[in-house]
Every structure is written in structure tokens, then in C-alpha cells.
Amino acid sequence: MAKDKPPKTKGVPNKHLHARTTFLYQAATYLTLHSATGASASVPSSLALQLGSDLQIVSRKSQVRLSADLKRTICKTCNTVLIPGRTATHTVENDSKGGKKPWADVLVVGCTFCGAKKRFPVGATKQQSKAERKLKAPSSVEEQSLASAQQTTPTTTPTTSV
Template sequence: MAKDKLPKAKGVPNKHLHSRSTFLYQAATYLTLRAGASDANKAQDSVQSSRAPQNHLGLALQLGSDLQTVSRKGQVRLSSELKRTICKTCNTVLIPGRTATQAIENESKGGKKSWADVMVITCALCGSKKRFPIGAKRQPKKAERQPPQAQTSLSEKSAEEPISTVSPMQTTSDQALTPG
């Protein structure tokens, strides 16, 4: 006698991996912001900063690296918004004005094509660049595209053409002799 199988649980598969990656991202962002704030406060209050851990940025980099490792090993896809805010080279959380700079470039014939704008995010630590198109319309996904017009087959084309009475092998003298 076969055992009854329990119904499968509904919801997000590998929920623990999603929650872990979310926590790692939030912690890395917090420590990156904290490292920028401690650099500004370092000149004002040297006594307080000597007691506080000075290696916030190093820990933030380690958490970013852990985030990438967890997502790869657990085969969890990170959202595109989250991936855009992490440097691929050094795993820094890219925060405009703190750890990254943003610029808009348009190298198309002197900037005449407005749909060719590209946002370039440059990492302040390693100098790597990420480029994202801004004004261009995205092509619809393959499932949402309309299929191309069906081309007629050769048999349909040959059926539509009229059949000539003169064969191509006849010569001009044969055509002149044939009453027509």
C-alpha cells in the first residue's frame, strides 16, 4: 500500500536563502553608509571614532562578497535593481555620491540621438564602470512579440503563376512556325 504524499508547500522556494541575501544586502548598505559617516566625523571627534570599529567598509565588502556567494551557491536570482547597486568587481554597494559617481553620456553623433543616452556608474573603490541605457525603448519579450508574417511556400507560388504554352527549349524558329 502506497503512502499518501503531503501536499507541497505554497510560497517562495528557498525562502531562507532569499531572506539571508536580503539581510546581507541591508547590512552591507548600512555599513557602507556608516563608513562614509565615520570618515566625516573622524576629524571632529577623534576620541569617539577610536572606540568605534574603523573597518566598516571592509566588513561591508565582505558582506557584499557573501551575498554574491549565497546567490550563486543557492542558485537564487537577485533582482535587477539589487544587481545594479552592487559592483561586479569589488562587491561594493554603489551609493551615488559616496561610493559611486553617476554620469549621463551620449556618444551618438555629438549627442543628436536622444534615445541613445547611457547612464554610467563608476565605482569609487576599483574604478569599474556599469553602463545602462536610459531613453531607449526595450524590445518586448519573445513571448509577447507578434509572430512575423508567414511566407508563402513554393508550391503556393507555383500554383498562382500561369502555365506557359511555350516550353523554354523551343527555339525562335520553332515559335515562328507554330501557328499561334
Template sequence: MAVSKNKKGTSGGAQSHIRARLTYLQKAATYIYSKQQDFKPGTHTEETECENTTPKTSISTQSPCQAPEEENRDQEPATASLPNPTIRYCLPRQYISHMRGVSRKTQQRLSIETKRTFCKRCDLILIPGVTCTEEIQNASKDRKKPWADVLVIRCSGCETEKRFPQSDRRSKKLKERKQDNKESKDQTAIS
């Protein structure tokens, strides 16, 4: 007799460790971002202490997320104490970029909900009103077609737009249209 194979319970298959890694990177990026949002520039001095104690060398060891030193010198003292948004979100961006790279290399698809939480161009976590702006656009004449509403999410870091249709009414695919036409012809032939 044939022996039945034991099915794995909820382990998630052969690549469950990759899924866990992707989930962890996304959660870590959102957690770090939320903690950086709680940070108030005037209340915490550890960051400024670290900047003052680091020696400046002539060799450029900047990462893409760090601002050049010349820009910081030219800024006014009032704005120099406020962290630049592109610098402040560097670690979450790096985690999101790493998550996307892992998913590409392992050929694991990210869910639609996951992909909609970050900018595909600059890897910034998209939070409405904070790092992105949302608006509903309707390009139809006088906005007469309610099914033409499109949600436009604009990233504040790189000004990239994501557009998502908001209507429940969607056009049928070609295969479905052919099948409907075939059924209607069959019904008329029977009558």
C-alpha cells in the same frame, strides 16, 4: 475524493530561508556602510587605541582588505590618520561578496535592483557621489538621438563602468518582429 493540498500563504516557498539570508546580508552591508559614513576620524579614538595595542608579528596575517604595513609607514602623518576607503569598506564588501556567493551556490537569482546597488568587480556598495559617479552619455552624432542615452555608473574603487540604457523605446525582439510582420501580411491579404 482527492484531498486538496494546503497552499502555503506568504512563506515564499521551499527556499524562503535563503531569500531571507540574502536580504539580511544586503541590509547589514548597507547599514554598516551607513554607520561608517557617520564616523568622523577626529571624533572617535577607539579605532586608534585598538591599532596601538595590537602586537605586530613577523607572520603576515593580513586579509585582502588590510593595507600593508610598509604603505602606512611611508604616508605623511596628516594622511595616515584618515582611513583608506578600501580598508574602511571591508566588512560591507565581505557581506556583499558572501551574499553573491550564497546566491550562486543556491542558484537563487538576485533582483535587478539588488544587483545595481553594488559593484560586480570589487563588491563596493555604489552610492552616487560617494563611492561612484553617474553620468549620462549619448554616443550619437551631436546627441541627436534621445533614445541613445546611456547612464554610466563608474565605481570609484576599481573604475569599473556599468551602463544602463535610459530610453523607454527599445527595439523589439526577433519573435515580436516576426509576429508583427506576419500580422501585417495577414491584414494585407484580407484587404
């Protein structure tokens, strides 16, 4: 009688590549935080920059997508790990008519090492797709007439006489 094979579990494909990118990111972050103190605290070590560069290379060569949160913390220009107050500055801008439109807020993350800036929308909700909007709208003429009839029909409340 043949041995039963253990059932194949659905794991993460290329798990070793994910582990490698995670290690490179953690090492670059650690070296950036502990590289220098004092006046040159915003300058990451050359090894931290090399690890950030290696992280980008590994993810591109192996076609492993980095998460959006991880990508937002790496400078595209110099591969520095962006740490608020240390290697990055965060400001919120609103260039709309004196800042009157709250949905037009933009988070600007600036790299203090190379001066590059990233811009991310803040507070704006993503618009629904056209198909989703059509699903919510009444589709037939009968539904529209029923909806309008329900809105125009006055509601009477019973009154009690004392």
C-alpha cells in the same frame, strides 16, 4: 478518523536563502553608509566589503537569482554597495553624433572605490519580438487590400445649404 492536513500553500522556495541574501545586502548597505565620515566617506569598511562578497557567494552557491535592481547597486569588481554620491558616481553619456539621438543615452555608474564602470541604456524602448511584430501586421492579401481601400476612399462630408 484521520486528521485533515492543512492545504499546502505555494510559498517562495528556499525562503531562508532569500532572507539571508536580503539581510547581507541590508547589513552591507548600513555599514557602507555609517562606516566613515569626512574625507574618507567614499571608502567602505572592510566588513561591508566582506558582506558584499558573502552576498555574491551565497547567491551563486544556492543558485538564487538576485533582482536586477539589487545587482545594479553592487560593484562586480570589489562587491561594494554603490550609493550615489557616496561610493558611486552617476553620469549620462550620449556618444551619438554630438548627442543628437536621444535613444542612445547611457547611464554610467562608476565605483569610486575600485574605478570600475557599469553601463545601462536609458530611455530606449525594447524592440518587440518578431512574432509580436508579425501579429500586428496584416497577414493576408485581402486584409492589405481592404486597408489600402479604406485609406484611399475619400470621405465626404454633408454640406448644408443656407
